[in-house]
Amino acid sequence: MNLDPSAAFQAKSYSYLEPNGKEPRLGGELREKAVWVDESACIGCRYCANAASNTFVLEPIMGRSRAIRQDGDKTEIIQEAIETCPVDCIHWVPFEELSDLRAQLDELDLQPLGMLPKSHKRLKSRGN
């Protein structure tokens, strides 16, 4: 077999980095802002999770949407999810505010959607 040794210098050494159509459809792009769900206003309709399924999931206990990662979907897809939210509770925020916003949510005594209130007290029924 007669090989040309110069072929080694012509071959692309990082050809696996080039698009081949088998990549996951994740955005992976850097953004200036982070996406955040105000869970106190979320009604659990799932529109956002359907639009940007790599970014939003419905938290199983509370039934409210949460952005679980920042690089899961392209900006346009996340923006589409934001625009589908019927209560406008998804926002672009500075990354450095995420932990404070999370802490503020944790301070609220949010209740799971679709559950009865924690209090078992109720008004006496009015006899007719």
Ligand code: SF4
């Ligand atoms: S679209 Fe809005 S209200 Fe509906 S689940 Fe997502 S964040 Fe909640």
